Amino acid sequence: MGKFDECQVSSGDVRRVRDQxxxxxxxxxxxxxxxxxxxEKFNELYMLFxxxxxxxxxxxxxxxxxxxxxxxxxxxxxxxxxxxxxxxxFLTIRLNATIHSDDGIALREIARQLDEEVKRINAFQxxxxxxxxxxxxxxxxxxxxxxNILLSLDNNMHSEQDEASTTISIIxxxxxxxxxxxxxxxxxxxxxxxxxxxxxxAVCVLGVSTKVTTRxxxxxxxxxxxxxxxxxxxxxxSLEEFWTDAKLGxxxxxxxxxxxxNAEYGKLWNSYFEFLFNECAQVTNFRKLVFQNYYxxxxxxxxxxxxxxxxxxxxxxxxxPSDMVxxxxxxxxxxxxxxGIVRSLSTSELLLTIAAARWVEKYELQAINFNLAxxxxxxxxxxxxxxxxxxxxxxxxxxxxxFRINHKLFSSKILRTCWxxxxxxxxxxxxxxxxxxNEGHIIxxxxxxxxxxxxxxxxxxxxxxxxxxxxxxxxxxxFKRLTKL
Amino acid sequence: MVLSENQTNALKTSILCRDTExxxxxxxxxxxxxxxxxxxxxxxYKSNGKTFIVNRFLETLGxxxxxxxCDECITRKILLQRCLRGIASDTGIPxxxxxxxxxxxxxxxxxxESLYSFLTTLDSFFKENNYKDRHVLVLDRFDQxxxxxxxxxxxxxxxxxxxxxxxxxxIFITSSDDPKEIITTSVPHIYFRSYExxxxxxxxxxxxxxxxxxxxxxxxxxxxEFWMRYAKMIVDLYFVYTGSDMNxxxxxxxxxxxxxxxxxxxxxxxxxxxxxxxxHNSSLLEDENIINNSRVKTVGDFEVDKSAGSAGVDDLPVHxxxxxxxxxxxxxxxxxxxxxxxxxxxxxxxxxxxxTSAKRSHLTKGDIDSRLLSPNYFDLERLLAILSVIxxxxxxxxxxxxxxxxxxxxxxxxxxxxxxxxxxTKFTLSRNTDLYSQIATLFSLGLISKxxxxxILGARVRWRCNVSWTKIQSIAKDLQFPIIDYLQKE
Numbered sequence: 001m002g003k004f005d006e007c008q009v010s011s012g013d014v015r016r017v018r019d020q021x022x023x024x025x026x027x028x029x030x031x032x033x034x035x036x037x038x039x040e041k042f043n044e045l046y047m048l049f050x051x052x053x054x055x056x057x058x059x060x061x062x063x064x065x066x067x068x069x070x071x072x073x074x075x076x077x078x079x080x081x082x083x084x085x086x087x088x089x090f091l092t093i094r095l096n097a098t099i100h101s102d103d104g105i106a107l108r109e110i111a112r113q114l115d116e117e118v119k120r121i122n123a124f125q126x127x128x129x130x131x132x133x134x135x136x137x138x139x140x141x142x143x144x145x146x147x148n149i150l151l152s153l154d155n156n157m158h159s160e161q162d163e164a165s166t167t168i169s170i171i172x173x174x175x176x177x178x179x180x181x182x183x184x185x186x187x188x189x190x191x192x193x194x195x196x197x198x199x200x201x202a203v204c205v206l207g208v209s210t211k212v213t214t215r216x217x218x219x220x221x222x223x224x225x226x227x228x229x230x231x232x233x234x235x236x237x238s239l240e241e242f243w244t245d246a247k248l249g250x251x252x253x254x255x256x257x258x259x260x261x262n263a264e265y266g267k268l269w270n271s272y273f274e275f276l277f278n279e280c281a282q283v284t285n286f287r288k289l290v291f292q293n294y295y296x297x298x299x300x301x302x303x304x305x306x307x308x309x310x311x312x313x314x315x316x317x318x319x320x321p322s323d324m325v326x327x328x329x330x331x332x333x334x335x336x337x338x339x340g341i342v343r344s345l346s347t348s349e350l351l352l353t354i355a356a357a358r359w360v361e362k363y364e365l366q367a368i369n370f371n372l373a374x375x376x377x378x379x380x381x382x383x384x385x386x387x388x389x390x391x392x393x394x395x396x397x398x399x400x401x402x403f404r405i406n407h408k409l410f411s412s413k414i415l416r417t418c419w420x421x422x423x424x425x426x427x428x429x430x431x432x433x434x435x436x437x438n439e440g441h442i443i444x445x446x447x448x449x450x451x452x453x454x455x456x457x458x459x460x461x462x463x464x465x466x467x468x469x470x471x472x473x474x475x476x477x478x479f480k481r482l483t484k485l
Numbered sequence: 486m487v488l489s490e491n492q493t494n495a496l497k498t499s500i501l502c503r504d505t506e507x508x509x510x511x512x513x514x515x516x517x518x519x520x521x522x523x524x525x526x527x528x529x530y531k532s533n534g535k536t537f538i539v540n541r542f543l544e545t546l547g548x549x550x551x552x553x554x555c556d557e558c559i560t561r562k563i564l565l566q567r568c569l570r571g572i573a574s575d576t577g578i579p580x581x582x583x584x585x586x587x588x589x590x591x592x593x594x595x596x597x598e599s600l601y602s603f604l605t606t607l608d609s610f611f612k613e614n615n616y617k618d619r620h621v622l623v624l625d626r627f628d629q630x631x632x633x634x635x636x637x638x639x640x641x642x643x644x645x646x647x648x649x650x651x652x653x654x655x656i657f658i659t660s661s662d663d664p665k666e667i668i669t670t671s672v673p674h675i676y677f678r679s680y681e682x683x684x685x686x687x688x689x690x691x692x693x694x695x696x697x698x699x700x701x702x703x704x705x706x707x708x709x710e711f712w713m714r715y716a717k718m719i720v721d722l723y724f725v726y727t728g729s730d731m732n733x734x735x736x737x738x739x740x741x742x743x744x745x746x747x748x749x750x751x752x753x754x755x756x757x758x759x760x761x762x763x764x765h766n767s768s769l770l771e772d773e774n775i776i777n778n779s780r781v782k783t784v785g786d787f788e789v790d791k792s793a794g795s796a797g798v799d800d801l802p803v804h805x806x807x808x809x810x811x812x813x814x815x816x817x818x819x820x821x822x823x824x825x826x827x828x829x830x831x832x833x834x835x836x837x838x839x840x841t842s843a844k845r846s847h848l849t850k851g852d853i854d855s856r857l858l859s860p861n862y863f864d865l866e867r868l869l870a871i872l873s874v875i876x877x878x879x880x881x882x883x884x885x886x887x888x889x890x891x892x893x894x895x896x897x898x899x900x901x902x903x904x905x906x907x908x909x910t911k912f913t914l915s916r917n918t919d920l921y922s923q924i925a926t927l928f929s930l931g932l933i934s935k936x937x938x939x940x941i942l943g944a945r946v947r948w949r950c951n952v953s954w955t956k957i958q959s960i961a962k963d964l965q966f967p968i969i970d971y972l973q974k975e
Binding site: 425458 | 728
């Protein structure tokens with residue numbers, strides 16, 4: 001650790017480094033240019049866009065990959081680069097199916113963004129044929145809006161012959177693409193793909209999705225208009241690869257060294273993580289973190305989340321994040337939500353849960369109501385109180401028999417409240433609400449935890465078994481033996 | 486800038502047992518939008534200080550914040566509208582609400598119709614006013630909005646991705662697991678674990694919630710000690726019930742305080758004699774009603790209510806009581822056991838007994854006491870049939886042996902007996918009393934309910950008993966009716 005301890009750093013430098021690194025960690029994939037895999041995908045994507053913008057070709061493609069593999073980052077970067085090179089020659093329309101939930105809304109959004117972009121480009125005094133009598137694309141009626149868009153894209157065809165250089169390409173970026181395939185006609189996708197093939201305006205449609213089956217979800221008519229080009233991003237296939245990619249977000253860019261008072265600090269900073277990962281003699285928390293992430297989720301964003309805390313802690317007297325704090329975020333996380341719920345239960349609620357689980361175990365039925373659980377609770381506690389006293393036999397019995405430790409039996413009125421809070425916490429689910437269909441997908445039509453009043457005899461399902469309760473309970477908990485029938 | 490060390494330490498001394506959580510908040514949320522996460526989720530079960538700490542933290546940070554209490558919103562639209570108006574008014578821009586209303590109406594027809602219109606309105610509002618201040622939107626109890634918010638969860642998280650707003654970040658405060666929409670989005674989470682018992686005591690002791698309302702006591706240093714012991718006592722007594730739920734504990738503290746210190750205020754006991762005050766109040770503290778939040782009053786809960794009684798059941802006419810009992814039997818017995826329960830034919834009984842006597846190792850559905858389950862619907866005809874059986878065999882007017890009759894030595898006692906027997910077997914209640922109007926009365930009293938079909942004359946209307954076991958038991962006792970014999974049993 002010698003060289004890292006000796007480094008003298010001004011507080012301004014520390015702040016600059018911290019802000020920069022925190023920015024990298026909280027945003028997308030910083031410095032991804034150094035990642036071989038992403039760079040390749042980026043080039044492919046950039047070429048696609050460039051063909052659309054520069055050569056006025058229509059294109060369509062799907063960008064598929066798991067979450068947090070840098071899909072949006074490379075799109076943003078590609079668009080940024082295009083903007084600097086071909087400013088004013090293209091428009092970007094971005095849609096996100098989680099926000100633009102149906103075709104109508106998506107269409108309005110397209111119109112709105114077109115209006116905005118056209119205004120923006122007009123400001124650059126680029127001549128445009130788009131403006132139809134100075135009206136906006138967006139109209140009151142959705143049909144008018146759509147007709148407007150299609151018409152103006154077609155109109156462009158005529159103007160093109162005169163001055164080809166001023167025509168403007170349009171890039172559609174559609175995130176969560178698979179959600180647009182849900183409606184059976186897929187009108188929007190059909191029209192967009194159709195535009196990308198037939199319209200004289202160069203249109204590029206890029207669908208972004210996490211589902212590998214996205215192409216198969218397209219309807220036949222739509223699929224035939226799609227270029228079949230698929231770009232995939234994937235998670236790292238080896239630990240080394242994962243580490244080289246993950247490291248990038250933590251590194252301080254070399255071009256920024258000059259902004260520091262002490263450029264040496266920047267260099268040391270960059271070597272510090274390599275040191276923590278490889279060179280340090282003992283096993284570091286940081287290395288554990290990388291390993292754990294790689295072997296469980298392989299999610300670089302999650303990894304960054306756990307690093308943010310450590311990086312935020314640096315200050316001028318300790319300019320490098322201490323290895324100790326790297327595990328803090330992950331340790332404070334809840335690994336299992338049912339466990340978290342059980343931990344948060346009060347004793348009376350826990351006993352009621354145990355009683356319910358015992359009943360379910362005894363009768364091998366799935367559904368239970370409060371009355372049954374309470375009846376089981378009563379008999380369980382009666383037994384428990386008997387056993388606690390009779391358990392002490394022999395010599396002690398005379399001494400202890402004076403102290404009869406009885407656990408209080410709550411009345412049903414009190415436990416009703418507990419039952420309600422179990423329901424609200426989500427330990428009890430509406431009966432019949434969760435089923436699996438024949439493909440094995442889980443269907444929930446239960447309006448979970450929304451029903452604020454739960455009747456005494458309403459049948460519900462318990463989301464935990466007796467065995468699970470017993471594993472979640474501490475060994476010294478006196479009630480643990482109740483979890484054995 | 487994130488909080489300085491002094492500020493965090495000050496926060497940590499005023500808020501106990503939450504050091505890690507404050508540190509994590511400090512790491513993810515800061516004054517500079519560039520370096521803080523666009524959205525974070527604060528979660529933890531039950532009330533354990535999530536909202537309080539987030540609010541205190543943001544106050545210390547000194548950024549503009551908008552807190553929306555989502556559980557007060559009935560629909561998503563109201564939630565989104567509140568967010569828009571809240572953000573607008575918290576920006577400090579003059580006429581902001583007017584401006585955001587206009588933007589919303591102009592563009593979308595109405596404010597916050599969908600997440601899409603929410604985002605565009607917000608985006609254009611920020612742009613028009615050139616609003617660049619750091620702003621944090623706190624969506625408190627986001628999962629408890631009455632309409633499901635799972636669908637807009639993902640959209641909120643992508644707010645910065647989809648719009649040009651960079652200075653607004655969102656803190657979700659939830660008390661349940663993440664819905665599947667956001668589970669893969671890698672949003673930073675801060676988990677608030679539940680407090681341990683000693684932590685709860687510490688926290689309550691530090692915050693003096695109640696005062697004597699009398700400077701003589703309140704200024705006395707002994708009052709501090711008194712509160713400490715009071716808080717400890719409350720936790721010791723009720724922790725079994727409340728767990729780490731701070732809200733419940735604080736409520737109990739308030740609820741008991743006035744009655745607990747009565748004797749101190751009228752100077753019967755001194756401030757220092759906590760144990761004597763405690764002994765004096767022991768009956769008060771053991772009362773279960775302290776922790777019973779049910780608004781349903783039952784007999785004996787309060788002196789005043791005694792006269793009212795259990796309204797409407799005890800003073801019913803005898804026939805109505807029989808109808809009620811019959812409806813209870815019809816609801817809680819299964820129809821296929823009717824022969825066994827109500828018929829005189831012995832063969833059925835023996836047959837039944839033969840099948841049930843076979844030993845089974847495992848408990849089954851049949852072993853469940855039907856009284857604990859919800860009442861089943863039955864046909865009106867079944868009710869009438871059961872009613873005539875139980876009335877005939879149990880009604881006092883029909884079954885009393887007429888002593889005078891025996892003394893009158895008739896010539897043909899056998900024939901008379903036979904006649905009587907025939908009369909008994911042919912007996913139905915409906916001939917004598919207007920049963921239907923009685924059933925209608927019971928229905929209007931809410932003691933019997935019917936299935937949701939609105940057409941009363943429809944053939945498929947089915948009925949159900951609405952009365953609890955305890956109530957039925959008292960009615961049966963009143964009529965000396967052995968109801969337990971009729972309930973199916975093994």
